[in-house]
Amino acid sequence: MGYRVWRSVTRNCLRGAGGYAWCRHGAPEAAVHAACLLLSCEGMEEPLDTLREEILVQHQGIEEHLRELEGLARLAQEGDQSIDDPLRDCCRVLLGNLRKHLDFEETHLVPRLEVLGERGERQARMLLREHEDQRELFGFVFDRLASQHWTTQLLARQLCGFVQILRDDMMHEEDGLLSPDAFPGSSARQA
Numbered sequence: 001m002g003y004r005v006w007r008s009v010t011r012n013c014l015r016g017a018g019g020y021a022w023c024r025h026g027a028p029e030a031a032v033h034a035a036c037l038l039l040s041c042e043g044m045e046e047p048l049d050t051l052r053e054e055i056l057v058q059h060q061g062i063e064e065h066l067r068e069l070e071g072l073a074r075l076a077q078e079g080d081q082s083i084d085d086p087l088r089d090c091c092r093v094l095l096g097n098l099r100k101h102l103d104f105e106e107t108h109l110v111p112r113l114e115v116l117g118e119r120g121e122r123q124a125r126m127l128l129r130e131h132e133d134q135r136e137l138f139g140f141v142f143d144r145l146a147s148q149h150w151t152t153q154l155l156a157r158q159l160c161g162f163v164q165i166l167r168d169d170m171m172h173e174e175d176g177l178l179s180p181d182a183f184p185g186s187s188a189r190q191a
């Protein structure tokens with residue numbers, strides 16, 4: 001078992017609160033315990049198909065949030081000044097959720113890709129690069145939210161552009177890495 005597999009399996013193990021309860025040996029020796037832990041975890045690792053479904057469900061949640069933000073931005077652009085705080089709050093929550101989503105993909109998906117050979121390593125690298133760009137964009141938007149120099153209408157216009165970029169990125173991910181044809185371990189791909 002290579003280091004990366006070990007790291008991925010162990011991380012998944014330790015994530016579960018009952019990780020050590022899977023060990024049925026009473027032996028206190030660390031080596032035996034570790035071997036038992038790894039074997040137990042390998043059997044319990046989340047199937048890749050399930051992980052893909054989980055990511056797609058998160059995308060749906062983000063899309064709903066994007067629609068909400070878009071609706072507020074539309075009202076703001078029509079001149080509704082009372083929408084300023086709700087617009088900024090909605091966007092702040094969205095940014096928090098987006099960061100959690102990126103963290104989730106990096107914690108759960110990237111290690112699984114990295115052990116799948118050259119193609120998986122390339123997919124992981126590409127995902128991380130895209131996330132880097134997205135985090136940069138989130139920082140840019142976050143700064144704009146904090147700035148009172150931007151009028152509600154100007155902010156709303158910028159946020160509509162932000163929503164479109166995020167939609168394109170999610171679509172790109174779904175048509176690329178997450179598509180049944182490209183996703184590693186996908187039952188559609190194996191068929």
Ligand SMILES: [Fe+2]
Nearest residue numbers: 102105127173
């Ligand atoms: Fe992503």
Ligand SMILES: [Fe+2]
Nearest residue numbers: 055101105173
């Ligand atoms: Fe994603």
